[in-house]
Amino acid sequence: MPREHYSELLALIAVARERSFTRAAAQLGMSQSMLSHTIREMEARLGVRLLTRTTRSVSVTEAGERLLDVAAPRLKSIEAELRSIAELRDVAAGTIRITATDHAIDTVLWPKISGILAEYPQIKVEMSADYALVDIVQGRYDFGVRLGDELAKDISAVRIGPDMRAAIVGAPAYFASHPMPTQPQDLVNHDCINLRLPTRGNLYSWELKKGQREMSVRVEGRLVFNGIYQILNAALSGNGLAYVPEDLVQPHLASGALLPVLKPWWRKFPGLHLFYSRQRGASRAMRVLIDALEYKKS
Structure with missing residues (x-):
């Protein structure tokens, strides 16, 4: 499959998940006009409409749903395998994405994360300040931060702050x-x-x-x-x-x-907790952050 076809599939998945060209473009790091052009080219090449656009919303057509049902799980599997292969390296590396409130970022995350960046130059960290209870899997985050009484049962978590x-x-x-x-x-x-x-x-x-x-x-x-x-x-x-x-x-x-x-x-x-998907597990770079952020009573 040509490389551009992978890019088109990733673009379609992002728009379908976000139900918005604006949010999907921001997540993919591209302009909204470029994203729209990519989807239009894909639809023209396939000869079918994949998305239905109105002035207020974006929805997936029957053809789009059929394509996503097949392509999305396979791409997700490929991404997981690439991550596991990357873990075979001797050094912790990769981009870690975290969603948390600005207060948690300022008072807990950044003071400790700033200290480990020099030690692990191949780790990149992206922190997004948000008060919403974000679904970290759907939002493609590695970590989220919540108080202990807000944690779901199907996640792994470690305490990073006192009560x-x-x-x-x-x-x-x-x-x-x-x-x-x-x-x-x-x-x-x-x-x-x-x-x-x-x-x-x-x-x-x-x-x-x-x-x-x-x-x-x-x-x-x-x-x-x-x-x-x-x-x-x-x-x-x-x-x-x-x-x-x-x-x-x-x-x-x-x-x-x-x-x-x-x-x-x-x-x-209950104090702040760093949580992540139990199904996905923790990469080597994620484990470095977990160890650095874990709260230890003095």
């Missing part, structure tokens, strides 16, 4: 015109800064716990972000109360730039 608490904080400027909450029910009367979850599209409820009492509070406010660093900055500016990781706000609490709110109710969560 963490979610803190509720506000700036002195905010409390100059608002009373300090004394119980969780008071939060409904405050301007709270919300986090929009991309996976479901809804706002994240603030999870609280005191002793054996647990509650989930749906707060209201004028500001909504899809990242905790923006939420932190808004709280520092006095624009409302924030629900963010304690380690992120600890310097601001120490300096007095932020004040703790309902501290007895701050909930502790």
Whole structure:
């Protein structure tokens, strides 16, 4: 089979999986116009329509489904075999793709990964900041990072961080015109800064716990972000109360730039875990990262 035919199949698989030329082009590292041209050439050569395009969506035709049913598993098998052969080398090498939140990347992943790049010059790392609960197999990631209580049962995982608490904080400027909450029910009367979850599209409820009492509070406010660093900055500016990781706000609490709110109710969560597909297993390069990132209690 000519080399360009492999490229066409990979392009078709990407578009079919993403249901979007824009997302597929970004994943393949090519322009959207080049991707469209590749698919059109493939359809013209075969004489059948493989994709149905509208202004809002892309779907696979019956002919496209038939081709994908045969080609996709075989290409996946070839990729797996190439990876296994590459593992026969004496050195760890290859590109490792990781999806995690920006907070996990900044505080856990990058501080340790940066230290091993010099030791393993043939390892490349791509980190994607995302708050969605991404399917790492479908997204073609080697690793994902989630809290311990968010892990599925059919994956392999290793703890990479200690337990963490979610803190509720506000700036002195905010409390100059608002009373300090004394119980969780008071939060409904405050301007709270919300986090929009991309996976479901809804706002994240603030999870609280005191002793054996647990509650989930749906707060209201004028500001909504899809990242905790923006939420932190808004709280520092006095624009409302924030629900963010304690380690992120600890310097601001120490300096007095932020004040703790309902501290007895701050909930502790299982630490961050690095997870990967159990079926695919871990390559030599992946094992290097696992060993470097594994959390060890001091």
